[in-house]
Amino acid sequence: MERGRSLRPHRGTVTALGQGLQLDDAGHAELLAAARAARPGPSPAVPAAVSPYALPRGARDFVGRHRELAHLRTVVALAAANGGAAERATHPLAPPVVVVCGAPGSGKTTLALRLAEESASVFPDGAFLLDMQGLDDQPLSAEQAVVRLLDAWGVDDADLAPHSAEECLARYRTITSRLRAVLVLDNAGSEAQIRPLLPREGRLLVVVTSRRTLAGLEGVQRAELGALDDEESVSLLRAVVGAARVDAEPEAARSVTELCGHLPLALRVAANWVATRTNWSLQRLADRLADEDRRLDALSAGDLRVNAAFSLSYSRLDPLAARMFRLLSLVPGRDFGVPLAAVVAGVPLPDAEDQLEELLEAGLLMTSPGDRYRFHDLLRLYASARHRAEDGTTSAATQSRLRSWLLDTAVVAGRWYEPGFGTPPPDPGRLVALDDRDQALRWIKAEKDNWLSAFREAAENGEHARVTEVAEAMHWFSDNWVSWGNWTEIYRRSAEAAAALADLALEATHRNYLAWAHWACDHNHAAAVDAATRALGLATAAADVVQEAWAHVYLSWLRSAVDDLASAADHVSLAMELFDRADDINGYLTAANVTIRVLEKAGRTREALKTYQEVMDALASPGNRDRISPSVRDVTTLVATHNVAFIHFNRGRWDAAVEALRSIRGQFEARGLYEQAGRVHLMLAHALAHLGKDSEAAAEYRAVLALQDRIPAAVLEEARTSLTGVVAGRPNPPTRFG
Structure with missing residues (x-):
C-alpha cells in the first residue's frame, strides 16, 4: 500500500x-471488518479495459539465475542494436529469439517477465505476453496467435475479418519488422506453434518459454533452467x-x-506461507514439510517432488479459502475474475476477493492482466x-x-x-456491471474461454x-468480433440444437447465422452457400417469410462475391419483397443496401440510384421514426452513402x-473499420484530384x-504512388474505383 501497488490491505496482511x-x-x-469497510463501494465488478496480452505482475523478490540473465542481457543488446539503419537496409538481420526451457515450476515465465521488465527502456513499444496453451488438448495455433497479437497491436477486428490466414500473417510480419518490443510466447508446446511467429527482420525480441527444448527451431538462443543452487x-x-x-536458522x-527440491515454485509457496506467520520458525516449517511429504498424495515435476510445499500451504489455509482453492479447479478457462470465483x-x-487474495499471498494463485487470477498448471492439478x-x-x-451464471x-x-434489447433490467445477483456496450464487450472477451x-x-x-438462446444473443x-475464430462452431452447434428441437423456423434462423460464419469468418464459400440454401428450404417449409428473406440476402452476398451478379440481383430483389411483405423495416434496409452495391457492380446505376433514394426516404419517413433503432439508422445511412459514392465516382x-x-x-x-476508412480517403483523394484540387487530394492521400x-x-x-504524382504536378487518378 505504501508503494502504491495496492489500494487496500489484503487478508494475509491483516x-x-x-x-x-x-x-x-x-x-x-x-x-x-475494518479493513473490508475501507474498500471502495461494493459496485458490481467489471473487467478493466486492459489488454489481455499486457505483462502480468512479475515477482518483486526475484533472485538468482545470474548466469542465465547475463546471457539473455547479451541477446537484448543484440536485439536493440541489430545494425544501424543503413546496415539493416542492405543486410537485414533476423531478430534474436530466446527459448527458455525447463521443468514445470523452474521459473521460466518468471525469468522471461524479469527480462521484459528490465528491458523496458530498450524496447519503447512495450512488452506483450501470449499464453500458447501448449499443454492443453487444443493448443493455440499459430494462426490464432497472429490474430490475437494483431489485436493487441491495434489492428481492428473488422479489418482482420475479410483476410485469409496468409494475409493476416503478412500483416503480422509487416508490423513486427517495425516494432521495438518484447514478445513473450509463454508455454509453447511445439515448434509448429512458434515457427510462423518468428520475425524475419526488425528489432522485436521474442522470448519463448516451454517445457521442451524445441530443438527443431534453428538459429535461436537457448537458456535451460534447472533447480536453483544452494x-x-x-x-x-x-x-x-x-x-x-x-x-538466524541457517x-x-x-x-x-x-525438501522443496530447490524448485522456485515450491520454495516460493512454502516461503510465502511462513512469511506471514511470524510465530513460525524455519525449523517448524522444515518439520511440517517433511511430515506432509510422507503422508499426502504425491505431485511431481519430473523427478522433483513439490507436493510438500503445496500441501503445507493448503493445509494451513482458512477453511473457506481452502474450499475456494479446490473449487477453482472447476473453472474451464485460463484465468478468472472475482465475480466468477464468487x-x-x-x-x-x-x-x-478476501479468499483469492489469501490464495495469492500463499503463492497458490498468480495474477493475470485486468485484475484477474490464474493457476500455475501444477497447482491446478493439485487443486x-x-x-x-x-x-x-x-x-x-x-x-x-x-x-448457468x-x-x-x-x-x-x-x-x-x-x-429490441439494450440496457438490461436491474439484477443485484448479476455480479458484473453491464451498463453499456463497452462493458458488455469487455466481459464477453475477458470470459470468452x-x-x-x-x-x-x-x-x-x-x-x-x-444453446439456441445463447447463440441468438451473440448474433448481432x-x-x-469476426476474427475470434469460434463463431462457426457456435452456429453449427445452435443449428444442430434447433434441428433436435424439430423447429424448422428456428433451424432456418441458425443456418442463416452459420452461412454468415462460414463466409465472414472462414472464407468458405461452398459451405456458406450450402448453409444459406438449407436455411432457405427450411424457412420456406416453415412459412417464415423473414428467414426466407435473410437467406436470400446471404445468397445474394455470396453470389456477388464470385461476380455472379445476375443471380445476386435476383436473390436480393426477392429479399426486399419478402421483408416488405413482413413489414420488417430493419431487414428491408439491409437488403436495400446490398441491392445498391450489387446493381452498381452490374452497371445498373440508374436502378442503384433509385434504390438509394428509397433507403433515404425510408429513413426520413416519420412513420419509421420509432421503428428504426438509432444504431441501425446510423449504420444504414453510412453504408448507403458509401455505396452511392461508388456510383458517382464510377460515372465521373x-x-x-x-x-x-x-x-x-x-x-x-x-467504428474501428480501418480498411473501409482507408478506401474512403483514397476515393475522396482521387475525386479531388480529378477536380484539380491537388493540395486537398494530397492531404487525403496522406x-x-x-x-x-x-x-x-x-x-x-x-495512395503512395498517387501522392507522388500529385506532388510532382502530374496527377493521374483512376476513373473507376472498387
Missing part, C-alpha cells in the same frame, strides 16, 4: 497484523521471509530448500486432486451453477447489440433451447462523389498513409 498485536478472535474479526535457494527464502529470520533454511464458491464478492478427494459429489452442482451473463451481454466452455457443455448435455455482437460525377464521401469521412475510423499498419498493402501503394 492476519499478520493481528498476530503481531496478539489480538484474540474477536479483535481479529473486528480488524478484518545459494540461490537460500537467497529466495531470504527475499520472501526476511534476511534476519533466515540467517541449517533449517537449508533443510527447507532441500459464483464458483457461492459467496459474496467481498468474501471471494483438482484435493477437490476430488474432499468434495465428492458437489462438483455437479457447482458446475451447473457456474454454467456464465450463460445467463453471456445472454445479457450479447443482447446489448441486439435490436469460460462462457464458450459452458456453451459447449450445454450443447453436449442436450440443453438445446439454452458477432459482427464486432466528381463533385457528387466528394460531397458524399466528405459526409462520411471519419465515421469508419470511429490520411491513407497514416493508417499504414491497419490497411492492405495494395491500398497503401496506390
Whole structure:
C-alpha cells in the first residue's frame, strides 16, 4: 500500500497484523471488518479495459539465475542494436529469439517477465505476453496467435475479418519488422506453434518459454533452467521471509530448500506461507514439510517432488479459502475474475476477493492482466486432486451453477447489440456491471474461454433451447468480433440444437447465422452457400417469410462475391419483397443496401440510384421514426452513402462523389473499420484530384498513409504512388474505383 501497488490491505496482511498485536478472535474479526469497510463501494465488478496480452505482475523478490540473465542481457543488446539503419537496409538481420526451457515450476515465465521488465527502456513499444496453451488438448495455433497479437497491436477486428490466414500473417510480419518490443510466447508446446511467429527482420525480441527444448527451431538462443543452487535457494527464502529470520536458522533454511527440491515454485509457496506467520520458525516449517511429504498424495515435476510445499500451504489455509482453492479447479478457462470465483464458491464478492487474495499471498494463485487470477498448471492439478478427494459429489452442482451464471451473463451481454434489447433490467445477483456496450464487450472477451466452455457443455448435455438462446444473443455482437475464430462452431452447434428441437423456423434462423460464419469468418464459400440454401428450404417449409428473406440476402452476398451478379440481383430483389411483405423495416434496409452495391457492380446505376433514394426516404419517413433503432439508422445511412459514392465516382460525377464521401469521412475510423476508412480517403483523394484540387487530394492521400499498419498493402501503394504524382504536378487518378 505504501508503494502504491495496492489500494487496500489484503487478508494475509491483516492476519499478520493481528498476530503481531496478539489480538484474540474477536479483535481479529473486528480488524478484518475494518479493513473490508475501507474498500471502495461494493459496485458490481467489471473487467478493466486492459489488454489481455499486457505483462502480468512479475515477482518483486526475484533472485538468482545470474548466469542465465547475463546471457539473455547479451541477446537484448543484440536485439536493440541489430545494425544501424543503413546496415539493416542492405543486410537485414533476423531478430534474436530466446527459448527458455525447463521443468514445470523452474521459473521460466518468471525469468522471461524479469527480462521484459528490465528491458523496458530498450524496447519503447512495450512488452506483450501470449499464453500458447501448449499443454492443453487444443493448443493455440499459430494462426490464432497472429490474430490475437494483431489485436493487441491495434489492428481492428473488422479489418482482420475479410483476410485469409496468409494475409493476416503478412500483416503480422509487416508490423513486427517495425516494432521495438518484447514478445513473450509463454508455454509453447511445439515448434509448429512458434515457427510462423518468428520475425524475419526488425528489432522485436521474442522470448519463448516451454517445457521442451524445441530443438527443431534453428538459429535461436537457448537458456535451460534447472533447480536453483544452494545459494540461490537460500537467497529466495531470504527475499520472501526476511534476511534476519533466515540467517538466524541457517541449517533449517537449508533443510527447507532441500525438501522443496530447490524448485522456485515450491520454495516460493512454502516461503510465502511462513512469511506471514511470524510465530513460525524455519525449523517448524522444515518439520511440517517433511511430515506432509510422507503422508499426502504425491505431485511431481519430473523427478522433483513439490507436493510438500503445496500441501503445507493448503493445509494451513482458512477453511473457506481452502474450499475456494479446490473449487477453482472447476473453472474451464485460463484465468478468472472475482465475480466468477464468487459464483464458483457461492459467496459474496467481498468474501471471494478476501479468499483469492489469501490464495495469492500463499503463492497458490498468480495474477493475470485486468485484475484477474490464474493457476500455475501444477497447482491446478493439485487443486483438482484435493477437490476430488474432499468434495465428492458437489462438483455437479457447482458446475451447473457456474454454467448457468456464465450463460445467463453471456445472454445479457450479447443482447446489448441486439435490436429490441439494450440496457438490461436491474439484477443485484448479476455480479458484473453491464451498463453499456463497452462493458458488455469487455466481459464477453475477458470470459470468452469460460462462457464458450459452458456453451459447449450445454450443447453436449442436450440443453438445446439454452444453446439456441445463447447463440441468438451473440448474433448481432458477432459482427464486432469476426476474427475470434469460434463463431462457426457456435452456429453449427445452435443449428444442430434447433434441428433436435424439430423447429424448422428456428433451424432456418441458425443456418442463416452459420452461412454468415462460414463466409465472414472462414472464407468458405461452398459451405456458406450450402448453409444459406438449407436455411432457405427450411424457412420456406416453415412459412417464415423473414428467414426466407435473410437467406436470400446471404445468397445474394455470396453470389456477388464470385461476380455472379445476375443471380445476386435476383436473390436480393426477392429479399426486399419478402421483408416488405413482413413489414420488417430493419431487414428491408439491409437488403436495400446490398441491392445498391450489387446493381452498381452490374452497371445498373440508374436502378442503384433509385434504390438509394428509397433507403433515404425510408429513413426520413416519420412513420419509421420509432421503428428504426438509432444504431441501425446510423449504420444504414453510412453504408448507403458509401455505396452511392461508388456510383458517382464510377460515372465521373466528381463533385457528387466528394460531397458524399466528405459526409462520411471519419465515421469508419470511429467504428474501428480501418480498411473501409482507408478506401474512403483514397476515393475522396482521387475525386479531388480529378477536380484539380491537388493540395486537398494530397492531404487525403496522406490520411491513407497514416493508417499504414491497419490497411492492405495494395491500398497503401496506390495512395503512395498517387501522392507522388500529385506532388510532382502530374496527377493521374483512376476513373473507376472498387
